[in-house]
Amino acid sequence: MATAPSSSADARVIDGRAVAAGVTAQVAAETVGRKPGAGIAPGLAVVLVGEARGSQVYVGAKGRKAAELGFHSIQKTLPADTGQARLLDVVAGLNEDPSIHGILVQLPLPRHLDKTPVIEAIRPEKDVDGLHPVNAGLLLAGLPGMVPCTPAGCMILIRHALGPDLAGKRAVVIGRSVLVGKPMASLLVNADCTVTVAHSRTRDLAATVRAAEIVVAAVGRAEMVRGDWIAPGATVIDVGMIRLPAPERGEGKTRLVGDVAYDEVAKVAGAITPVPGGVGPMTIAMLMANTLVAACRSIGRDAPSFG
Ligand code: GUN
Numbered sequence: 001m002a003t004a005p006s007s008s009a010d011a012r013v014i015d016g017r018a019v020a021a022g023v024t025a026q027v028a029a030e031t032v033g034r035k036p037g038a039g040i041a042p043g044l045a046v047v048l049v050g051e052a053r054g055s056q057v058y059v060g061a062k063g064r065k066a067a068e069l070g071f072h073s074i075q076k077t078l079p080a081d082t083g084q085a086r087l088l089d090v091v092a093g094l095n096e097d098p099s100i101h102g103i104l105v106q107l108p109l110p111r112h113l114d115k116t117p118v119i120e121a122i123r124p125e126k127d128v129d130g131l132h133p134v135n136a137g138l139l140l141a142g143l144p145g146m147v148p149c150t151p152a153g154c155m156i157l158i159r160h161a162l163g164p165d166l167a168g169k170r171a172v173v174i175g176r177s178v179l180v181g182k183p184m185a186s187l188l189v190n191a192d193c194t195v196t197v198a199h200s201r202t203r204d205l206a207a208t209v210r211a212a213e214i215v216v217a218a219v220g221r222a223e224m225v226r227g228d229w230i231a232p233g234a235t236v237i238d239v240g241m242i243r244l245p246a247p248e249r250g251e252g253k254t255r256l257v258g259d260v261a262y263d264e265v266a267k268v269a270g271a272i273t274p275v276p277g278g279v280g281p282m283t284i285a286m287l288m289a290n291t292l293v294a295a296c297r298s299i300g301r302d303a304p305s306f307g
């Protein structure tokens with residue numbers, strides 16, 4: 001269940017850092033390379049093209065966590081002017097490398113590169129991002145594959161707040177991206193929720209959201225979801241992560257906010273994820289979980305399940 005109420009609001013605060021630590025502890029305990037005689041360490045390769053500051057920070061965090069868990073962790077950093085053919089070559093090399101079980105190409109790519117052929121070049125069984133069309137299809141069909149890390153982490157947080165059985169719950173996902181919104185909707189449908197996917201063309205978004213017991217906001221628009229959009233007691237998961245200038249904290253300072261107007265929504269919701277410290281840590285934890293699962297499957301072992 002979610003953790004203690006915050007002092008200024010009614011909603012229980014879902015502590016993503018604590019839940020993520022539980023997932024990574026399970027990954028550490030189950031890491032095949034640590035078991036005597038297993039002879040295999042999960043291998044993760046993260047490919048970064050260019051020097052976008054945000055991407056460097058995310059990729060660094062992924063590599064550090066993998067190393068901390070005893071994974072074989074490599075980062076391929078390619079110059080910003082890398083061509084499509086070279087990037088496809090790098091992916092092909094990682095596909096053939098038996099020490100690598102998971103490949104992640106950090107997005108967004110520089111504008112001159114087309115991400116679709118790159119994602120399609122990753123072997124589906126090494127696609128720890130769950131973005132390959134084969135994995136997207138398996139998720140839609142409710143079959144085992146690789147599930148994108150952020151929505152997989154959101155499901156764990158939702159169950160943390162509401163318990164394992166979500167059958168019949170009304171859920172609204174705001175945003176229809178391939179990375180979050182669409183797979184999130186599939187996961188909720190597969191859990192027997194009644195799901196609405198809202199997006200920029202949805203009419204009367206506030207009324208749509210107000211009907212939901214579970215709200216997942218994944219649009220990337222700072223504090224868009226307001227307190228009067230939320231049904232009392234709803235579970236609110238905020239995937240947004242937007243850095244805003246915060247001159248009140250000093251010159252050049254910034255603050256991180258989500259898609260949800262936290263202070264307003266926390267007064268109405270039953271449970272809410274904060275930003276930072278909510279969904280973000282879960283994304284990295286689920287990447288580690290997916291890499292472990294890929295490593296287990298590569299040697300024909302039963303893969304652990306998470307959440
Ligand atoms: N950029 C931001 N989030 C992600 C993610 O989950 N996977 C990849 N590949 N790139 C991202």
